[in-house]
Amino acid sequence: MAATSALTAALVVLAVVGVPAVAVAVDALASLRARGRVYAFAGTRANSDFEVLVPIWGSIRYLENADYLSAHGDRVVLCTPAGESDDFYSDLYALARRHGFRVFVASFTAPRTGGRRATSGTVRDRLIRDALEMVRAKYVVPLDADTTTVRPLDLLVGELVRQGADLASVRLVPLNSDTLLARLQHYEYRLAMQFRFLASWLVSGACHVARTEVLADVMSRHSLFFQGNDVEVGLIARALGYRVAHIPFEVPTTVPGTPRGWFRQRLAWAGGEFRLFVVNARFVGRHPWFWVYGGVVTIALAPLRWLAVDDVAGGVALVSSLTVALVLYAALVACLHWKHRGPALLVLPFYMLFVSLVMPLLGVLWYARMAWQDRNLGIIRPNLVRVAPRAPEPTPAGHGSS
Structure with missing residues (x-):
């Protein structure tokens, strides 16, 4: 009995201390990897041999970066599914004509979301996968409809070429800090971006860059599961032997500023993390740091963290357990x-x-x-090629539905 209690106490301590300890270790290692590097892009030659794929569906109001994209004209392809309303297509083609964009209409129909942004489903990844067949530029930049960049995309592509990489992640930087919740996420993002110096394949769906033929190969094997879809791109690329790099190319992103928006986003993210860390745990051998942090410390030890704040381990009071946990997290915060x-x-x-x-x-x-809901377990199979139906060519801005 005493041995069991001691084991329980040891596991509880591990659960509570584990997250801070691993987070500190990750940040320290990432900082060492980044030490001495200068990212002024002074030696980078701009490269304009690229196209930008922007998924947009449901409502034209989601396309928030049209003015930013206008500098790239017909290199921008607005990717949308079939079956949208006549008003949607009319507005989309009018906007495309105004900025010189092209429009790609896929052969499938998107499910209705009642006017809300989708946090699951296969639409985004199917649009990118199908549109890639029509890209003729050597490089491609998938970009969310609400995303802009600090530096020109020509430099991002040029840096990919300079590094000799096939695919690259970028650095997301929270844009808004008008609420306490938004300011807290600034700290989170900083740590997450540091992690990419250790795991460059932690690609962001909001923006990444790749050789077109490489991304087409990767997306032909993608599970199309939405949450964790971006990291899956990096995992598949690495499994296929492609070179994946991290380019600290800053991409501002708006983070949720309200509890409701934050909780909805994080709930979806948590489901994606379970999909990556547990359902696809066989990748642990390829990326042990990632799986120890996410699969073991974050998810597997979560029930034990509840024991740490309950009346367990020899009668420790609830308030004492919470105090210990908070002190440990405070130490982590100060360190990071x-x-x-x-x-x-x-x-x-x-x-x-x-x-x-x-x-x-x-x-x-x-x-x-x-x-x-999607009848999709999100199992990552790098060796399985999923054949997509042949889609029509993107149309110039002056043609198409209206």
Whole structure:
């Protein structure tokens, strides 16, 4: 009995200490990898041999970066499914004509979402996969409809060429800081972006860059599961032997500023993490750091973190357990973010504790919901080629439906 209690206590301590300890280790290693590197892109030659694929469906109001994209004219392809409303196509083609964009209409129909942005489904990845067959440029940049970049995309493509890489992740930088919740996410994103110096294949769906033939090969093998779809691109590319790099090319992104928007996003992310770390755990041998952090520490030890805040392990009081957990998270916060400290830093330990306690468990349920809804388990099979139906060529802005 004593041995069992001791083992339980040891596991509880591991669960509580594990997240801070691994996070500190990851940040330290990533910082060492980044040390001495200068990312001024001074030696990078701009390369304009690329096309930009922008998925857009449901509502034209989601296309928020049209003015930014207008500098690239007909190198921009607006990718949309069949079956949208006449008003949608009329507005889309009018906008395309105004900026000189091309329009690609896929052969499939998107499910209705009641006017809300989709957080699951296969539409986005099917659009990219099908449109890639029509890209004639040597390089391609998939870009979300609400995403812009700090530097010109020509430099991003040029840096990919300079590094001799086939695919590259970029650096997402939160744009808004008008609420406490948004400011807390600035700290999260900083740590996540540092991780990419260790795991460059942690690609972001909002923006990445690749050789066209490489991304076409990768997307032909993609499971089309939405949450975790971006990381799946990097995993498949690495499994196929392509060279994946990280380019600290800053891409501003708007983070949720309200509890409702944040919780909806994180619930979907948690389901995607369960899909990557547990359902596809066979990749642990290829990327052990990633799976120890996400699969073991974050998800597998989540139930034990609940034990740490319950009346367990020899009668430790709830308040004492919470205090220990918060002290550990406070130490983590000080270690990771002291150089970027601000008032929000005082709240960050509570925020991190909530995320580590609640979201991994809800992620299991949300993954099951998404998998059932889309009839797709999200199993990553790099060696399985999924043949897509042949789609029509993108049309110039002056043609097509109206």
